[in-house]
Amino acid sequence: MQYISTRGAAPALTFEEAMLTGLARDGGLYVPAEVPVMATADIAALAGLSYEDVAYRVMRPFMGDSFSDAEITDCIARAYAGFGHAARAPLVQMQPNHFLLELFHGPTLAFKDFAMQLIGQLFQTALSRRGERVTIVGATSGDTGSAAMEAFRGLDAVEVFILYPHGRVSDVQRRQMTTVAEANVHALALAGDFDDCQARLKDMFNDFDFRDGVKLAGVNSINWARVLAQVVYYFTAAVSLGAPHRKVSFTVPTGNFGDIFAGHIARRMGLPIEKLVVATNQNDILHRALSSGDYVTQGVTPSISPSMDIQVSSNFERALFDAYDRDGNAVAQLMDELKSGGGFHISQGALGRLRDLFTSGRVSEEETSAMIAQAKRDMGELLCPHSAVGVKVAQHHLGTTPMITLATAHPAKFPDAVEAASGIRPPLPARMADLFERPERMTRVENDLADLQALIRGEVMA
Numbered sequence: 001m002q003y004i005s006t007r008g009a010a011p012a013l014t015f016e017e018a019m020l021t022g023l024a025r026d027g028g029l030y031v032p033a034e035v036p037v038m039a040t041a042d043i044a045a046l047a048g049l050s051y052e053d054v055a056y057r058v059m060r061p062f063m064g065d066s067f068s069d070a071e072i073t074d075c076i077a078r079a080y081a082g083f084g085h086a087a088r089a090p091l092v093q094m095q096p097n098h099f100l101l102e103l104f105h106g107p108t109l110a111f112k113d114f115a116m117q118l119i120g121q122l123f124q125t126a127l128s129r130r131g132e133r134v135t136i137v138g139a140t141s142g143d144t145g146s147a148a149m150e151a152f153r154g155l156d157a158v159e160v161f162i163l164y165p166h167g168r169v170s171d172v173q174r175r176q177m178t179t180v181a182e183a184n185v186h187a188l189a190l191a192g193d194f195d196d197c198q199a200r201l202k203d204m205f206n207d208f209d210f211r212d213g214v215k216l217a218g219v220n221s222i223n224w225a226r227v228l229a230q231v232v233y234y235f236t237a238a239v240s241l242g243a244p245h246r247k248v249s250f251t252v253p254t255g256n257f258g259d260i261f262a263g264h265i266a267r268r269m270g271l272p273i274e275k276l277v278v279a280t281n282q283n284d285i286l287h288r289a290l291s292s293g294d295y296v297t298q299g300v301t302p303s304i305s306p307s308m309d310i311q312v313s314s315n316f317e318r319a320l321f322d323a324y325d326r327d328g329n330a331v332a333q334l335m336d337e338l339k340s341g342g343g344f345h346i347s348q349g350a351l352g353r354l355r356d357l358f359t360s361g362r363v364s365e366e367e368t369s370a371m372i373a374q375a376k377r378d379m380g381e382l383l384c385p386h387s388a389v390g391v392k393v394a395q396h397h398l399g400t401t402p403m404i405t406l407a408t409a410h411p412a413k414f415p416d417a418v419e420a421a422s423g424i425r426p427p428l429p430a431r432m433a434d435l436f437e438r439p440e441r442m443t444r445v446e447n448d449l450a451d452l453q454a455l456i457r458g459e460v461m462a
């Protein structure tokens with residue numbers, strides 16, 4: 001199994017190499033050269049299996065010779081053992097033909113745990129075999145950061161730096177990052193928004209002296225392994241509703257496009273998915289792009305669903321690669337236009353292909369709050385604001401095909417917004433009850449590449 005770059009000018013890598021590399025050296029994102037297809041009978045045979053067994057069967061073909069069967073099984077078992085629900089990703093019915101896929105039972109209460117817990121195990125296995133150390137730098141709008149810290153804290157082989165936008169994450173999200181005691185993790189509060197954090201991260205990858213000097217690795221969804229681990233729950237959810245003998249649709253609260261891209265991969269593997277619906281908050285660049293063909297950044301506007309406050313949506317590049325018939329030059333040109341001019345126009349043919357793959361909707365702040373209140377009142381579900389964005393958009397796409405909306409975070413991560421909307425302040429789970437008493441440790445940083453690099457180099461070389 002080989003992985004190629006969306007910009008067509010970086011060497012093809014194995015799964016393990018792509019995982020440890022993160023961003024391709026031509027600035028692109030790694031994708032499988034070919035997506036393995038599962039036979040209908042093999043999908044049907046997933047019914048009734050544990051989450052871990054489904055994970056093995058879905059992910060194994062993507063890993064080639066990088067890990068032995070025993071290593072993969074072991075990593076999967078360790079990854080999900082700490083989840084707070086036996087099903088790992090339980091499906092609950094909200095309305096006739098509308099289901100909620102609860103992805104917030106992991107250690108940091110967001111869907112990021114599904115991938116991060118697994119790649120923590122895979123990194124550890126690969127790095128101890130190689131006898132190497134790496135420096136992980138991540139950008140977060142709130143959830144990736146704490147999930148990464150939880151997965152990598154205390155490990156000898158990694159030093160972790162997480163850039164988050166100062167003042168733009170919820171208090172719970174911030175404290176989940178700033179109260180981690182282990183010395184190998186560092187929370188960096190950047191003066192800027194998430195796009196700034198992600199841009200500086202990519203700058204670091206594109207500076208080869210720095211990249212090679214600190215042995216930079218990435219755990220954002222630029223890392224293919226992150227996307228792969230997220231493919232699994234599309235299978236568990238669809239199969240539990242009758243796939244492959246029945247089609248299902250998914251609505252996905254979307255920001256960086258990693259989660260919905262995982263759904264796209266599940267469909268390419270043979271899972272009968274009718275619609276993949278992109279749900280955005282007021283930072284609606286994806287909805288505008290799919291509606292008009294113009295992908296134009298407008299600056300990030302803070303919202304009550306802060307984890308989706310993103311304009312430069314990293315994984316959309318992977319979708320464009322498929323929409324442009326895997327033409328790396330065409331994608332590289334679009335990405336150059338984005339960097340130099342803040343946007344690009346999607347060709348008519350590529351737009352048609354994107355619209356065949358994805359539908360979209362956008363939800364205002366008022367609609368998000370109203371949806372939280374309505375879901376509690378009429379459906380008995382207390383939603384986080386991101387999940388509420390998903391549920392609201394999904395309601396425009398309900399029909400005869402079962403719709404599954406991804407509930408991407410626990411409401412307790414956003415107590416102020418949830419309380420303001422529903423009158424209910426969701427409590428943190430008992431194991432996190434003292435989160436607000438724990439001492440915080442973080443470094444305020446400017447949005448300046450050289451300063452950031454100096455800080456990281458200093459810590460790594462100390």
Ligand SMILES: Cc1ncc(COP(=O)(O)O)c(C=O)c1O
Pocket residue numbers: 110111142143144221253254255256257258259260307308386387408409
């Ligand atoms: C709670 C939550 N919902 C939705 C999203 C959007 O997911 P993606 O970036 O994969 O589109 C994120 C951030 O990634 C998130 O943290």
Ligand SMILES: N[C@@H](CCOP(=O)(O)O)C(=O)O
Pocket residue numbers: 139140141142143144145219220221222255256258307308314
């Ligand atoms: N919403 C994310 C943003 C980063 O997304 P990723 O999937 O690329 O790691 C977050 O919560 O940090």
